[in-house]
Amino acid sequence: MPGLQADAKKEETSKKQPHSGVESKKLLLLPVDKAKIQLDVLTYFSESAYYTAFVAFKKEINSTFEPSPLLKEREEIRIFAADGKFLKVLAATQKLLPCLLFNTPGMAFEVIKQDILEDMYIRNRSEGSALVRIEKELSPIVLDHPDLLPNLEDLVSSILFGESSPEEVIIRRDAIFTSINQLLLMSVDYVIQNSIKSLLMGVSSALEMPEVTVLSKNCKMLHGILESLTS
Incomplete structure (x- = not known):
């Protein structure tokens, strides 16, 4: 019956939501290597020819990273x-x-x-x-x-x-x-x-x-x- 099917779908959805919430919390708890992310950003700016952004970000994080040539x-x-x-x-x-x-x-x-x-x-x-x-x-x-x-x-x-x-x-x-x-x-x-x-x-x-x-x-x-x- 349509009413029973709707109730079953609601119950199934309510079961999935807590599981999804737990997975999201697990992802948020994963350790993030800040230094690696900063290095990745600097590398991207350097290789993709964003000199102004590279200089500003390097100064902000006080990095000694050297850019690719002719930036x-x-x-x-x-x-x-x-x-x-x-x-x-x-x-x-x-x-x-x-x-x-x-x-x-x-x-x-x-x-x-x-x-x-x-x-x-x-x-x-x-x-x-x-x-x-x-x-x-x-x-x-x-x-x-x-x-x-x-x-x-x-x-x-x-x-x-x-x-x-x-x-x-x-x-x-x-x-x-x-x-x-x-x-x-x-x-x-x-x-x-x-x-x-x-x-x-x-x-x-x-x-x-x-x-x-x-x-x-x-x-x-x-x-x-x-x-x-x-x-």
């Missing part, structure tokens, strides 16, 4: 990306590590492509203007790297048939920055590892490497290593 510069690039200013992203990345985008033409293509899409869908420039930029800025990259031709064709098709939207363009901003950020961190690791090998072979030859010169100015850890070895 301040990576934050600048992240802010440019969040604002949709991808030509500034390109310029800042090239200034930081001149060979990075040259060695990864696919990434250079994606950054310029994103700025063209920003022009069309966010800054309300014309379809014709977008096609002119493709011809001037992306065609030379594709001529040097024919494997990127399908990417170029997809972009032209997307513009001609309006296959994107402002929302999709905005969502892409973070994905593009994340890729650049990972490339920067990987490149820095590579340079540091190889500069240490060079140091073992001869400090003077390592100091002549342009990558080491740029990084030593921006990476306190590497600068300290070089200083200690040459003093």
Whole structure:
């Protein structure tokens, strides 16, 4: 009967609630490693290019944790990306590590492509203007790297048939920055590892490497290593 079924459901629910409450209390009683959580937060800020937040939180908890290299510069690039200013992203990345985008033409293509899409869908420039930029800025990259031709064709098709939207363009901003950020961190690791090998072979030859010169100015850890070895 409906009345009996309703009573049975109420009884079942009332039985479950105390059990759920006990489980919640058990979870609240679990020990929390505050130091580990603080370290995780600092690591996230450091690796994800939140320089301002990293400095503020590090000061608040009085930590000696050293950030990943080029944190301040990576934050600048992240802010440019969040604002949709991808030509500034390109310029800042090239200034930081001149060979990075040259060695990864696919990434250079994606950054310029994103700025063209920003022009069309966010800054309300014309379809014709977008096609002119493709011809001037992306065609030379594709001529040097024919494997990127399908990417170029997809972009032209997307513009001609309006296959994107402002929302999709905005969502892409973070994905593009994340890729650049990972490339920067990987490149820095590579340079540091190889500069240490060079140091073992001869400090003077390592100091002549342009990558080491740029990084030593921006990476306190590497600068300290070089200083200690040459003093």
